Amino acid sequence: MAPAFRSRPFTSMAQTFISLNDGNKAPWLGFGTGTALFGKDAAESVSTAIQTGIRHLDGAQAYVNEDSLGKGIKASGIPRSELYVVTKLRETVPAGTTPKSALQESLKKLGLDYVDLYLIHSPFKAAQEGKLKEWWASMEETKNEGLAKSIGVSNFYVDHLKTILEDAKIVPAANQIELHPYILKAAQPTLDFCKERDIVIESYGGLTPVARVPGGPVDPVITAIAERLSKETGTVVNSGQVLSKWLLQKGIIVITTSSKVSRIQEALAVSSLPDLTVEEIKSIENEGSKLHKRIFMKHVFNE
Ligand SMILES: NC(=O)C1=CN([C@@H]2O[C@H](COP(=O)(O)OP(=O)(O)OC[C@H]3O[C@@H](n4cnc5c(N)ncnc54)[C@H](O)[C@@H]3O)[C@@H](O)[C@H]2O)C=CC1
Numbered sequence: 011m012a013p014a015f016r017s018r019p020f021t022s023m024a025q026t027f028i029s030l031n032d033g034n035k036a037p038w039l040g041f042g043t044g045t046a047l048f049g050k051d052a053a054e055s056v057s058t059a060i061q062t063g064i065r066h067l068d069g070a071q072a073y074v075n076e077d078s079l080g081k082g083i084k085a086s087g088i089p090r091s092e093l094y095v096v097t098k099l100r101e102t103v104p105a106g107t108t109p110k111s112a113l114q115e116s117l118k119k120l121g122l123d124y125v126d127l128y129l130i131h132s133p134f135k136a137a138q139e140g141k142l143k144e145w146w147a148s149m150e151e152t153k154n155e156g157l158a159k160s161i162g163v164s165n166f167y168v169d170h171l172k173t174i175l176e177d178a179k180i181v182p183a184a185n186q187i188e189l190h191p192y193i194l195k196a197a198q199p200t201l202d203f204c205k206e207r208d209i210v211i212e213s214y215g216g217l218t219p220v221a222r223v224p225g226g227p228v229d230p231v232i233t234a235i236a237e238r239l240s241k242e243t244g245t246v247v248n249s250g251q252v253l254s255k256w257l258l259q260k261g262i263i264v265i266t267t268s269s270k271v272s273r274i275q276e277a278l279a280v281s282s283l284p285d286l287t288v289e290e291i292k293s294i295e296n297e298g299s300k301l302h303k304r305i306f307m308k309h310v311f312n313e
């Protein structure tokens with residue numbers, strides 16, 4: 011029988027978390043350092059994000075800014091124990107490097123003793139080389155040795171997950187994938203499989219309908235919901251917040267980013283907005299299914 015699905019959001023000390031299958035919990039909203047901040051000094055943005063209320067930071071070796079992510083964390087003045095820090099293993103692991111030794115390098119750059127979550131950034135190269143199982147075994151070592159509190163994957167589809175689960179001692183805690191209404195249909199088999207195995211989904215690119223593909227079929231629906239929520243709360247609620255609320259209600263962690271404090275405040279306010287109705291959720295998904303858009307990893311899918 012499939013295990014009970016534990017990723018329902020819960021609120022504690024005014025913060026909303028998503029429970030993971032290993033007993034740990036992650037703040038529902040993560041601040042990304044991989045799109046606008048890719049290859050840049052992220053220290054000031056990270057420190058500002060934390061001071062604005064963000065507690066979950068999403069990094070990666072491939073973003074070439076782990077050192078400044080670490081500096082931003084220190085500069086924020088918020089104790090390490092109150093933060094949730096994620097990094098990811100680069101897609102190409104040079105000969106003589108393992109996921110574990112790569113994490114040790116990342117930790118040095120970050121200036122930290124452990125990360126809360128360590129992810130394999132992408133399965134495609136390792137799958138081609140037949141190394142997915144070997145990588146996962148080394149990921150398991152990082153958790154067993156306390157270098158990572160939780161371990162997971164990113165951009166994994168059902169076959170990649172099935173491959174590592176054949177020998178896994180630890181089931182991935184999370185799978186970070188592109189997720190918004192225009193890719194939901196394509197992602198559904200992955201979402202279903204992850205739900206069955208109690209693997210939490212983390213979304214990136216979640217604001218695609220407002221930030222990258224405006225004018226698409228979900229626009230009228232999310233605008234109408236934003237208007238309803240604005241009236242009901244007496245504050246201005248926008249369509250981007252509606253998209254994040256949709257993800258959160260599905261038990262999905264949202265990774266977003268912005269250099270603007272007002273955008274970060276908007277994102278943080280989402281968890282306390284009133285819920286979308288079942289009909290509203292259905293309308294977003296129905297309208298979203300009328301357009302397919304993948305923003306990231308297009309090269310892999312030939313789209
Ligand atoms: N694992 C992976 O392969 C990937 C991970 N990521 C992670 O996710 C993070 C966030 O990714 P994004 O796709 O940038 O997030 P996103 O889809 O949330 O977009 C963020 C952008 O939306 C804008 N925005 C916010 N609210 C808006 C509104 N109401 N109207 C219009 N625009 C609005 C922001 O200013 C920002 O430029 C990255 O920095 C990275 O950490 C991103 C891509 C791939």
Ligand SMILES: O=CCc1c[nH]c2ccccc12
Pocket residue numbers: 044070072073101131132306
């Ligand atoms: O994380 C988002 C984009 C990105 C940058 N470098 C890599 C490597 C492998 C997968 C995704 C990415």
